[in-house]
Amino acid sequence: MRAASIAPDIKVEIVEIAHEMNQVGLPKEFIASAVSTAFEFEGVYDLLKMWSQETDSAERDEIIADVQELIEDCSQSDKIEGVYVRFDDLEVIAKNIRSFKDNLRAVVDQNGGIKNLSTLTGIPQPSLSRFFNSATMPRRATLHKIARALKLSQIQIATKWSR
Amino acid sequence: MEIVITAWALDSYLELKHKRQFSTEDYGNTIRPDVLLLRVFPHAPKFSNNKFWSPAALEGTSLLGGFKMKWHNLGANRIQLRLSVGMLLEAYLCQAYVKTDPKTEARQMAKFKTRLELIRRGQYTECGRLL
Numbered sequence: 001m002r003a004a005s006i007a008p009d010i011k012v013e014i015v016e017i018a019h020e021m022n023q024v025g026l027p028k029e030f031i032a033s034a035v036s037t038a039f040e041f042e043g044v045y046d047l048l049k050m051w052s053q054e055t056d057s058a059e060r061d062e063i064i065a066d067v068q069e070l071i072e073d074c075s076q077s078d079k080i081e082g083v084y085v086r087f088d089d090l091e092v093i094a095k096n097i098r099s100f101k102d103n104l105r106a107v108v109d110q111n112g113g114i115k116n117l118s119t120l121t122g123i124p125q126p127s128l129s130r131f132f133n134s135a136t137m138p139r140r141a142t143l144h145k146i147a148r149a150l151k152l153s154q155i156q157i158a159t160k161w162s163r
Numbered sequence: 164m165e166i167v168i169t170a171w172a173l174d175s176y177l178e179l180k181h182k183r184q185f186s187t188e189d190y191g192n193t194i195r196p197d198v199l200l201l202r203v204f205p206h207a208p209k210f211s212n213n214k215f216w217s218p219a220a221l222e223g224t225s226l227l228g229g230f231k232m233k234w235h236n237l238g239a240n241r242i243q244l245r246l247s248v249g250m251l252l253e254a255y256l257c258q259a260y261v262k263t264d265p266k267t268e269a270r271q272m273a274k275f276k277t278r279l280e281l282i283r284r285g286q287y288t289e290c291g292r293l294l
Binding site: 041042043044046047050054059062063066069070073074076077078079080081082083084085087088090091093094095097098134135136137163 | 190274
């Protein structure tokens with residue numbers, strides 16, 4: 001679904017969900033990005049509908065984290081050649097990433113915690129929680145947002161395993 | 164057909180390995196040999212078995228070019244492992260995940276739908292090919 005061909009009633013529905021998101025206090029930067037991405041990608045619109053219809057708060061948080069992942073995915077404009085990783089190396093890399101994120105989390109906690117970081121970066125709390133609790137490769141854009149928000153040096157966000 | 168490993172697939176493998184959802188033996192004996200069948204797609208009997216291979220769908224609508232490879236009761240944890248695969252010019256490994264409930268499945272399909280579109284548009288990261 002491209003923005004140009006999206007049906008007016010769906011656009012209105014997306015805007016209404018955005019209003020609902022605003023009412024529950026999600027960051028405005030996130031809401032604006034979610035709307036513009038949903039206008040272009042039907043899968044994001046599907047997730048917004050799921051969020052609106054969901055009553056369980058934990059499940060809603062998972063949906064928000066998924067939407068944020070897709071906002072970041074959809075912001076990539078070209079094909080990129082990433083690093084090849086052998087299966088046998090996955091465990092070591094996962095441990096390395098966890099160690100990096102745990103150290104960064106300690107710095108975040110010294111600076112007001114996840115809630116404050118969410119306010120400063122515009123990244124929803126469920127997304128930040130998933131970020132810090134997972135072994136997935138951190139995105140450089142996310143690391144830079146965190147660094148800017150907490151006035152960290154490049155050294156503090158340096159990791160071999162980012163993308 | 165060549166098998167492309169996307170960054171999404173790599174990330175999901177990292178997470179599953181970190182959570183010890185499957186072992187090296189599960190990967191070497193079951194997952195990898197099954198995924199390598201994609202090289203001869205559709206000429207392997209397993210692709211006719213809908214308990215192993217089926218179209219991906221969201222709210223009853225199939226995702227164009229989207230399929231799922233499925234393992235039931237895999238390994239010591241007896242997990243329901245799923246691998247979403249985009250069958251376009253190549254076979255794109257998109258995301259491995261443990262199916263736990265219908266809501267998780269629906270979220271995964273919405274993500275897969277978006278990522279299939281990103282692959283079509285050439286907006287993705289390739290982390291090598293499975294040989």
